[in-house]
Amino acid sequence: MLCVLSACGPTDADLRERGEILPSWEDGPARHAIMEFVRTVTDPASTGYVNPADRVAVFDHDGTLIVEQPTLVQFEFLYQRIKTLAGDHPDWTTTQPFQAVLEDDRQLLAEMGYRKRGAIVAAGQAGITQEEFRTAVADFISVARHSRFDARFVDLVYQPMLELIRYLQASDFRIFIVSGGGIEFIRNFAEDVYGLPRENVIGSSMKTDLHELDGRLVILRKPGFSSLNAGRFKPLNIKLHTGRRPIMAVGNSDGDLEMLRFTEDNAMLSLVLLIHHDDQEREFEYADDSVQVRQMAQARGWQTVSMRRDFKTVFPAPRPNVP
Amino acid sequence: MLCVLSACGPTDADLRERGEILPSWEDGPARHAIMEFVRTVTDPASTGYVNPADRVAVFDHDGTLIVEQPTLVQFEFLYQRIKTLAGDHPDWTTTQPFQAVLEDDRQLLAEMGYRKRGAIVAAGQAGITQEEFRTAVADFISVARHSRFDARFVDLVYQPMLELIRYLQASDFRIFIVSGGGIEFIRNFAEDVYGLPRENVIGSSMKTDLHELDGRLVILRKPGFSSLNAGRFKPLNIKLHTGRRPIMAVGNSDGDLEMLRFTEDNAMLSLVLLIHHDDQEREFEYADDSVQVRQMAQARGWQTVSMRRDFKTVFPAPRPNVP
Numbered sequence: 001m002l003c004v005l006s007a008c009g010p011t012d013a014d015l016r017e018r019g020e021i022l023p024s025w026e027d028g029p030a031r032h033a034i035m036e037f038v039r040t041v042t043d044p045a046s047t048g049y050v051n052p053a054d055r056v057a058v059f060d061h062d063g064t065l066i067v068e069q070p071t072l073v074q075f076e077f078l079y080q081r082i083k084t085l086a087g088d089h090p091d092w093t094t095t096q097p098f099q100a101v102l103e104d105d106r107q108l109l110a111e112m113g114y115r116k117r118g119a120i121v122a123a124g125q126a127g128i129t130q131e132e133f134r135t136a137v138a139d140f141i142s143v144a145r146h147s148r149f150d151a152r153f154v155d156l157v158y159q160p161m162l163e164l165i166r167y168l169q170a171s172d173f174r175i176f177i178v179s180g181g182g183i184e185f186i187r188n189f190a191e192d193v194y195g196l197p198r199e200n201v202i203g204s205s206m207k208t209d210l211h212e213l214d215g216r217l218v219i220l221r222k223p224g225f226s227s228l229n230a231g232r233f234k235p236l237n238i239k240l241h242t243g244r245r246p247i248m249a250v251g252n253s254d255g256d257l258e259m260l261r262f263t264e265d266n267a268m269l270s271l272v273l274l275i276h277h278d279d280q281e282r283e284f285e286y287a288d289d290s291v292q293v294r295q296m297a298q299a300r301g302w303q304t305v306s307m308r309r310d311f312k313t314v315f316p317a318p319r320p321n322v323p
Numbered sequence: 324m325l326c327v328l329s330a331c332g333p334t335d336a337d338l339r340e341r342g343e344i345l346p347s348w349e350d351g352p353a354r355h356a357i358m359e360f361v362r363t364v365t366d367p368a369s370t371g372y373v374n375p376a377d378r379v380a381v382f383d384h385d386g387t388l389i390v391e392q393p394t395l396v397q398f399e400f401l402y403q404r405i406k407t408l409a410g411d412h413p414d415w416t417t418t419q420p421f422q423a424v425l426e427d428d429r430q431l432l433a434e435m436g437y438r439k440r441g442a443i444v445a446a447g448q449a450g451i452t453q454e455e456f457r458t459a460v461a462d463f464i465s466v467a468r469h470s471r472f473d474a475r476f477v478d479l480v481y482q483p484m485l486e487l488i489r490y491l492q493a494s495d496f497r498i499f500i501v502s503g504g505g506i507e508f509i510r511n512f513a514e515d516v517y518g519l520p521r522e523n524v525i526g527s528s529m530k531t532d533l534h535e536l537d538g539r540l541v542i543l544r545k546p547g548f549s550s551l552n553a554g555r556f557k558p559l560n561i562k563l564h565t566g567r568r569p570i571m572a573v574g575n576s577d578g579d580l581e582m583l584r585f586t587e588d589n590a591m592l593s594l595v596l597l598i599h600h601d602d603q604e605r606e607f608e609y610a611d612d613s614v615q616v617r618q619m620a621q622a623r624g625w626q627t628v629s630m631r632r633d634f635k636t637v638f639p640a641p642r643p644n645v646p
Contacts, residue, residue: 130562187566197376198566205563210555210581216588219562232533239542240528241564243510243521265539
């Protein structure tokens with residue numbers, strides 16, 4: 001007997017009965033496509049039926065589950081870390097990219113791109129143990145707030161996506177977050193924010209090493225990436241971590257293109273969703289980072305999700321802090 | 324709400340009621356230690372209580388779950404692959420290490436050690452897609468038989484360990500296999516043989532790359548290791564895949580030493596088991612590969628499991644082939 005999935009939440013039937021399937025989704029083509037897909041892969045009488053063991057869905061993180069504008073939440077964390085550590089590094093006040101962080105020069109930082117900001121990644125999250133990193137992330141996440149919305153970053157997750165995760169879990173799917181962001185960064189709030197276990201997060205990873213510290217074995221984070229989980233590396237890391245090809249994938253940018261194709265190329269029935277950020281009023285409107293993937297979505301008939309048209313509400317109602 | 328584990332099997336209480344907790348274990352110190360540990364970490368009133376989310380147990384594979392003598396099952400697979408592919412490689416009949424494989428010179432192969440046999444690993448399982456590899460492993464596993472026992476390799480798993488896995492699952496543990504063997508090799512029978520999902524296997528991995536083949540994205544296995552999952556790399560890969568430090572670990576050789584220590588160094592209550600192969604009559608007797616870890620087990624008071632004394636039965640009763 002193979003036991004792969006929790007039955008601890010409400011079932012698909014429970015949700016249907018309570019009218020709770022995707023309540024924050026407008027009753028349009030995207031919601032229809034999702035419900036039709038789930039109905040088919042869970043119906044043993046259907047030719048599109050998929051065994052529970054193979055029901056794996058992958059979700060990009062930034063821009064797919066959580067606001068990524070004007071700055072990725074992980075960079076907000078890194079900027080705060082640099083400010084915290086600056087006392088020990090007097091040279092940072094006159095050295096880039098640190099100077100821009102300390103002066104909060106957002107325009108200059110944005111112009112630098114990811115590559116020039118690499119030193120921030122190394123200085124901000126290397127040279128400490130995974131346990132120290134966990135504490136630093138937890139401290140940041142519990143209080144850090146967004147610059148435009150009056151909310152913590154982790155409350156700026158998309159309510160329709162949280163409902164989609166619950167709906168899929170109720171239909172015996174296993175959900176993995178597959179992010180270009182740091183694997184341990186996201187893990188440190190995945191359980192509280194998304195209800196997903198730490199092991200269901202796949203992301204970019206730093207080099208690490210095992211050390212003895214005060215008689216205990218600990219894992220030390222080192223400068224430099226072990227894996228930068230974007231583009232072609234998303235399918236490779238999905239396979240490494242899950243051993244499978246997903247049957248459902250959700251993304252929003254060109255870095256998700258290979259993951260979406262890899263999912264569609266499954267021999268089983270699959271569903272690919274592409275999130276469009278087209279709601280300047282309630283969230284943000286931008287498309288520069290999704291030129292290729294939008295072309296491919298059109299060519300392949302992938303289901304697009306318009307935040308403006310398909311989301312009844314964007315963010316969860318205010319909720320108490322997670323203990 | 325966090326849902327991390329299946330409740331699809333019998334519960335701890337079900338097993339107790341039916342007298343089915345570890346029935347193939349002798350009623351000695353090892354069985355007592357296991358049951359006391361599980362009772363404590365699952366008792367909310369105990370100071371040793373551990374949240375279900377943190378109940379992760381890791382098991383080495385070869386020699387811990389399955390017979391590894393006289394040859395690792397994966398090397399049997401590789402030898403067969405070399406023989407299958409030999410027609411396309413006439414030079415192999417006069418080139419080592421291939422010649423030894425083709426002549427079935429087991430003594431010479433054993434003397435070569437793992438390093439000199441590296442070319443077998445590359446030639447036997449690289450240059451094909453993950454899907455082709457999966458088929459090759461499935462074909463081998465379904466028929467390949469052990470040289471001493473009249474049984475398929477995958478039926479030479481330890482019945483007491485299968486029961487331990489079921490008992491832990493019934494107590495809301497998540498079980499990961501953490502092997503020096505190939506991650507995709509073991510995944511291709513983990514569900515049928517151990518009842519563990521593919522994503523709960525951690526192992527050595529080959530380099531891979533993404534390719535387009537007949538219009539489909541596929542993952543190609545390349546020569547060379549991406550990660551050799553032994554020694555210090557076991558804790559690092561456990562952290563990479565699960566994001567956690569386990570609370571229970573089971574191993575049998577020096578390659579497991581760091582994994583066992585990493586588990587014991589958890590801030591939560593932990594249990595470390597070391598399997599002794601001391602039963603020449605029913606299995607094998609050997610200790611050359613566990614000199615250091617046995618010393619450490621003695622120094623740290625880890626629980627040893629004697630196959631001779633603690634296992635009432637070693638192998639499962641004959642069972643029908645898995646379809």
